[in-house]
Amino acid sequence: MHLILFIVFAGLCLTGAINLLLQTHPINSALSLIVVMTSLAVLYLLLGAEFLAAAQVIVYAGAIMVLFTFVVMLLNAGREERTLGSRVARILGFPAVTAILAVMATVILRSEDLGVAGLRDRITTTQDLSAVLFTKLLLPFEVTSVLILIAILGSVALARQGDGKTRVNIGRTAGK
Amino acid sequence: MTGSLHLWLIPLLPFAGFLINGLLGRRLPKALVTAVALLASLGSFGVVLINVFSMLGSIHMPASLPVVETFGTWINTGALHIDFSFVLDQLSIIMLLVVTGVGFLIHIYSVGYMAHEEGYWRFFAYMNLFMFFMTVLVLAGNALLMFVGWEGVGLASYLLIGFYFQRTSAADAGKKAFIVNRIGDFGFLIGLFLLLANFGTLTFSEISAKLAANPAWTGGVLTAIALCLLLGAAGKSAQLPLYVWLPDAMEGPTPVSALIHAATMVTAGVYMIARTHTLFDRSPFALGVVAIVGAATALFAATIGLVQNDIKRVLAYSTISQLGYMFLGCGVAAYSAAIFHLMTHAFFKALLFLAAGSVIHAMGGEQDLRKMGGLRNKIPITFWTMTAAVLAIAGFFPFAGFFSKDAILYEAFQHGGSGKVLWFVGVVTALLTSFYMFRLWYLAFTGESRSHDVRPHESPWSMLGPLSLLALLSVVGGWIGIDRFGSFLAPVLGEVGNSATAPGGKQLDIMLSIIAVAVALIGWFIADRLYRQKPDSPARIAAALPTGYSVLVHKYYVDEIYAMTIVRPLLFMSKYFLEWVVDVGLLGGAAWMLAGSATLSGAILQRWQSGNLRSYAAWLAVGAAALLVFVFVPWSTVLANFGIHLGMAGQ
Amino acid sequence: MNPTLGHLLQQEIPLTWYLLLSAVLFCLGVLGFLIKRNLITVFMSIELMLNAVNLSFVTFAHQWHEVKGQIFVFFVMMVAAAEAAVGLAIIIAVFRARATLAVDRIDLMKL
Numbered sequence: 001m002h003l004i005l006f007i008v009f010a011g012l013c014l015t016g017a018i019n020l021l022l023q024t025h026p027i028n029s030a031l032s033l034i035v036v037m038t039s040l041a042v043l044y045l046l047l048g049a050e051f052l053a054a055a056q057v058i059v060y061a062g063a064i065m066v067l068f069t070f071v072v073m074l075l076n077a078g079r080e081e082r083t084l085g086s087r088v089a090r091i092l093g094f095p096a097v098t099a100i101l102a103v104m105a106t107v108i109l110r111s112e113d114l115g116v117a118g119l120r121d122r123i124t125t126t127q128d129l130s131a132v133l134f135t136k137l138l139l140p141f142e143v144t145s146v147l148i149l150i151a152i153l154g155s156v157a158l159a160r161q162g163d164g165k166t167r168v169n170i171g172r173t174a175g176k
Numbered sequence: 177m178t179g180s181l182h183l184w185l186i187p188l189l190p191f192a193g194f195l196i197n198g199l200l201g202r203r204l205p206k207a208l209v210t211a212v213a214l215l216a217s218l219g220s221f222g223v224v225l226i227n228v229f230s231m232l233g234s235i236h237m238p239a240s241l242p243v244v245e246t247f248g249t250w251i252n253t254g255a256l257h258i259d260f261s262f263v264l265d266q267l268s269i270i271m272l273l274v275v276t277g278v279g280f281l282i283h284i285y286s287v288g289y290m291a292h293e294e295g296y297w298r299f300f301a302y303m304n305l306f307m308f309f310m311t312v313l314v315l316a317g318n319a320l321l322m323f324v325g326w327e328g329v330g331l332a333s334y335l336l337i338g339f340y341f342q343r344t345s346a347a348d349a350g351k352k353a354f355i356v357n358r359i360g361d362f363g364f365l366i367g368l369f370l371l372l373a374n375f376g377t378l379t380f381s382e383i384s385a386k387l388a389a390n391p392a393w394t395g396g397v398l399t400a401i402a403l404c405l406l407l408g409a410a411g412k413s414a415q416l417p418l419y420v421w422l423p424d425a426m427e428g429p430t431p432v433s434a435l436i437h438a439a440t441m442v443t444a445g446v447y448m449i450a451r452t453h454t455l456f457d458r459s460p461f462a463l464g465v466v467a468i469v470g471a472a473t474a475l476f477a478a479t480i481g482l483v484q485n486d487i488k489r490v491l492a493y494s495t496i497s498q499l500g501y502m503f504l505g506c507g508v509a510a511y512s513a514a515i516f517h518l519m520t521h522a523f524f525k526a527l528l529f530l531a532a533g534s535v536i537h538a539m540g541g542e543q544d545l546r547k548m549g550g551l552r553n554k555i556p557i558t559f560w561t562m563t564a565a566v567l568a569i570a571g572f573f574p575f576a577g578f579f580s581k582d583a584i585l586y587e588a589f590q591h592g593g594s595g596k597v598l599w600f601v602g603v604v605t606a607l608l609t610s611f612y613m614f615r616l617w618y619l620a621f622t623g624e625s626r627s628h629d630v631r632p633h634e635s636p637w638s639m640l641g642p643l644s645l646l647a648l649l650s651v652v653g654g655w656i657g658i659d660r661f662g663s664f665l666a667p668v669l670g671e672v673g674n675s676a677t678a679p680g681g682k683q684l685d686i687m688l689s690i691i692a693v694a695v696a697l698i699g700w701f702i703a704d705r706l707y708r709q710k711p712d713s714p715a716r717i718a719a720a721l722p723t724g725y726s727v728l729v730h731k732y733y734v735d736e737i738y739a740m741t742i743v744r745p746l747l748f749m750s751k752y753f754l755e756w757v758v759d760v761g762l763l764g765g766a767a768w769m770l771a772g773s774a775t776l777s778g779a780i781l782q783r784w785q786s787g788n789l790r791s792y793a794a795w796l797a798v799g800a801a802a803l804l805v806f807v808f809v810p811w812s813t814v815l816a817n818f819g820i821h822l823g824m825a826g827q
Numbered sequence: 828m829n830p831t832l833g834h835l836l837q838q839e840i841p842l843t844w845y846l847l848l849s850a851v852l853f854c855l856g857v858l859g860f861l862i863k864r865n866l867i868t869v870f871m872s873i874e875l876m877l878n879a880v881n882l883s884f885v886t887f888a889h890q891w892h893e894v895k896g897q898i899f900v901f902f903v904m905m906v907a908a909a910e911a912a913v914g915l916a917i918i919i920a921v922f923r924a925r926a927t928l929a930v931d932r933i934d935l936m937k938l
Binding site: 014 | 855870872
């Protein structure tokens with residue numbers, strides 16, 4: 001059962017990620033990412049992290065991805081332009097990614113037995129989590145709220161129409 | 177005598193004057209500039225006088241000298257420890273009195289002489305700067321501090337020679353003085369290094385103490401040190417072969433010539449030898465060189481002085497010649513006599529220059545003796561003071577020059593077999609000196625005026641006052657006598673041979689004196705014959721001896737020889753080797769290569785900073801990959817497979 | 828209990844698989860960053876990488892039976908939310924100034 005669930009959702013996850021890369025329209029990519037995140041939520045659940053699974057759906061698939069799609073639509077982002085791209089990214093980036101993957105896979109595969117995961121494993125409940133979060137880690141938790149507050153203020157300041165003047169400066173980039 | 181003597185006031189007052197006049201003088205009214213400059217030099221003189229009188233009043237005067245005042249540490253690195261220390265002893269008292277006293281008189285004189293010159297404030301700022309450095313030089317308790325003063329007076333001299341810097345010749349003369357002095361300073365500096373290496377100290381008293389503790393230490397490295405110091409002294413005091421800068425230094429204003437290039441700075445070499453005489457005493461060879469250099473310079477410069485027509489140049493060669501006398505005195509270990517001559521020379525040579533300045537002033541800037549004449553009645557006070565100076569330098573009894581020159585000649589005569597030769601050279605020089613001084617005197621003051629468009633007028637009292645005072649000193653300055661003078665200096669310079677006590681000394685002294693005066697009289701007589709009775713005869717003699725005359729007029733072609741052997745090759749080297757090969761080729765090439773490589777690497781690295789987000793990401797990925805590979809690949813195992821073992825691999 | 832269901836429930840898979848999935852997802856994220864030409868999609872790739880890391884956190888938390896790994900993920904989510912808000916605001920500002928979302932055209936390193 002666990003195996004089947006893992007295979008299904010890991011497959012969904014990978015498919016979504018690859019689809020994200022292949023799609024040229026941002027909205028398609030965003031929807032693929034939602035698939036990835038939802039499948040990840042299931043995987044979290046399989047690993048016994050019930051609170052995180054819920055949070056993954058609510059925060060990521062819900063809030064963050066809504067924000068993404070909202071921005072995509074707001075900016076009316078169309079298909080990707082066929083730009084020249086970066087040769088460095090192709091020549092150096094791909095081998096580097098391959099090397100990273102190779103090294104990480106080797107390390108993971110050659111590591112000693114990490115144990116197994118099954119459906120009967122103990123589930124970390126929200127209670128367990130909050131017991132730690134609201135006692136030992138109360139200060140970091142509250143600091144996070146401040147961080148989010150700052151982020152809100154920052155995004156408002158950044159996205160606001162500055163001084164009422166539109167600074168559409170097309171000439172600078174169109175010439176390139 | 178209790179408490180501090182406040183020796184620091186002596187140099188610092190002129191320095192304050194220099195700062196005020198140098199920084200603000202352009203905006204200050206002339207009267208204030210004058211007041212500052214005069215007060216600064218007068219204050220310095222006053223401090224010296226107060227100290228001297230307070231010591232004369234003290235019973236324990238000989239015991240209380242030397243006074244050493246230290247104002248803090250200058251350099252303290254391991255073996256080398258140098259203080260800002262001033263020493264007041266008999267020798268520096270004499271020098272300080274001469275420097276500040278004559279200096280003050282010349283400051284007063286300058287007020288009148290420079291009254292209508294451009295850059296009045298600049299002149300006095302430089303003069304005060306010179307006084308500052310000269311007093312530092314004299315007071316310095318160690319050789320390095322003396323070197324500071326030494327270089328400083330060189331700087332002041334350079335600035336003042338080039339005072340009329342709009343004139344190319346003045347600017348060139350300043351540069352020449354500076355460069356020639358560099359050669360001497362090089363020697364001085366090498367001497368200092370040798371001193372430091374061999375004695376571990378530069379303090380004069382410690383050097384003397386170490387020498388006294390090792391009586392067997394003679395010659396060798398001491399000769400080397402002494403010769404290096406002699407090179408320095410020869411540069412500063414315009415001795416052979418470095419005398420060439422002094423005649424050209426006459427481009428400066430006349431008070432400068434009087435103060436720096438006659439009375440004080442050029443005697444610094446003599447002072448330095450006297451100050452380090454314990455070193456020279458241990459090296460008979462170096463002393464012999466000093467004596468020979470002195471005698472040769474005295475004679476050499478005197479012969480050139482015979483035919484010069486520029487009134488200041490005659491005096492310049494005369495100065496070189498008289499400095500030669502002082503070196504001769506040092507060379508026969510008669511330091512007191514040398515310092516004695518230094519003092520009297522400061523009086524009468526300053527007077528000669530100032531009187532010459534007065535003559536030039538009267539003639540409206542004319543310096544050529546051939547255009548003067550008949551000035552005796554037009555400027556009587558200048559004439560009489562000049563006469564006193566001429567009699568003093570020629571060595572007539574009882575003028576100042578007689579006593580000091582006599583002392584040197586007596587000591588030279590007593591100085592073994594070679595001393596007789598030195599004495600003879602000295603006597604011949606005395607004859608020549610007498611001749612060219614009276615030649616100058618006759619040409620300037622007697623006969624008919626040879627220049628009709630000038631209305632000679634007597635100088636203002638600010639100039640005549642110092643003249644009169646110096647004339648008085650030129651007359652009475654020698655009356656103290658070498659015996660008393662020598663015993664005063666004895667604690668510093670050692671006992672001097674006393675003619676009164678030496679066997680047959682008194683008779684010999686008197687005999688030598690008579691010879692000297694007789695020789696001076698002969699010189700006067702010849703000058704009288706040639707320039708008063710038969711004014712056309714000099715030209716005839718010159719025509720009869722064309723070679724000799726032209727050699728003398730061209731100053732033995734020394735400048736030309738130096739130009740051919742040193743200056744031209746140096747210029748050639750500079751031009752073709754240093755400029756083209758080293759500067760353009762090596763330095764320029766290196767600079768171009770550096771700039772080019774910077775540009776090139778910039779051009780390459782610039783592409784790295786493309787601003788393109790994706791290339792940055794690629795580099796980031798490369799870095800991450802490299803880090804992962806580095807961390808997770810078991811290098812020791814991999815390398816071991818290739819037979820390479822790291823430090824830990826074997827364990 | 829149904830033996831088949833019990834068998835199914837007892838079926839276990841090694842945690843290595845989860846880690847491998849995490850590594851692959853991460854590398855897909857990096858790849859996306861390198862090849863995507865739209866600023867927003869590039870930003871999504873970052874989110875993908877963050878999620879990959881989160882997965883490995885959760886896996887290790889499971890391995891050690893430790894709550895702290897999950898709390899880490901919680902904090903990463905919070906930071907990711909803040910980052911997404913600010914990042915998207917920056918994208919809006921950039922778009923306003925440049926009128927483009929093409930990554931290769933935004934290379935002046937300023938608005």
